[in-house]
Amino acid sequence: MQDFNQQGVRINLADTPWVECDCGSMSFEPGLMFKKISALVSPSGKEEVMPVETFICKDCKGIPSFVHKKIPGIPENMKAVKKIEQ
Numbered sequence: 001m002q003d004f005n006q007q008g009v010r011i012n013l014a015d016t017p018w019v020e021c022d023c024g025s026m027s028f029e030p031g032l033m034f035k036k037i038s039a040l041v042s043p044s045g046k047e048e049v050m051p052v053e054t055f056i057c058k059d060c061k062g063i064p065s066f067v068h069k070k071i072p073g074i075p076e077n078m079k080a081v082k083k084i085e086q
Helices: none
Strands: 003-006 009-012 028-037 048-057
Touching: none
Parallel strands: none
Antiparallel strands: 003 009, 028 048
16 A cells, blocks of 8 residues: 655555545545526626535445535435434
């Protein structure tokens, strides 16, 4: 495993944990969502649409909590949910 070096700090990636979705999956894909910007606050004075980059779980198709906690206003139906143990 490679070391990660940023700003003089070396991190051995073998010593770091993998990040899981709330459903337990560890596979994600990039996604885009769009926010409408009101003409009242838009720099152009016209209604605009702004893209918001996110990551989507490949298994449950939801946005994991470690992502949606950093993006305000994610709709509840887009959030990943914990897998129910049977």
